[in-house]
Amino acid sequence: MPQSLARIPIHCIWSTRDHLPFIKPEIEKELFSYMAGIFRNYESPALAINGIEDHVHCLTVLSRKITVAKLIEEVKKSSSKWIKTKG
Numbered sequence: 001m002p003q004s005l006a007r008i009p010i011h012c013i014w015s016t017r018d019h020l021p022f023i024k025p026e027i028e029k030e031l032f033s034y035m036a037g038i039f040r041n042y043e044s045p046a047l048a049i050n051g052i053e054d055h056v057h058c059l060t061v062l063s064r065k066i067t068v069a070k071l072i073e074e075v076k077k078s079s080s081k082w083i084k085t086k087g
Helices: 025-041 068-084
Strands: 008-015 046-052 055-062
Touching (some): 008 068, 025 055
Antiparallel strands (some): 008 055
C-alpha cells in the first residue's frame, strides 16, 4: 500500500490573560525559541512564531499524530509555565 502524506499548515493566535502585556521585548526571542522547541517535540515544526506584548502568532505544520486542540493546549500550557519562571 502506498504511503499517505499530509501537510496541513495551522495558523494559531492566542493572547495573554486579560490581554496584559506580559511578553516583553527582552524575552521575546527566548520565548519564541522555547515555543518552537515545543512544536518540534510534537513533530509539528514551527514555520514562524512572532507577536507583540499581548498576543502570539504561530504558523506550524500539523503532525499526523496529534490533534490541533492537543497541540495548542500543550504549547500554551508549557509556554505559560515557562514565562512565569521569568518573573
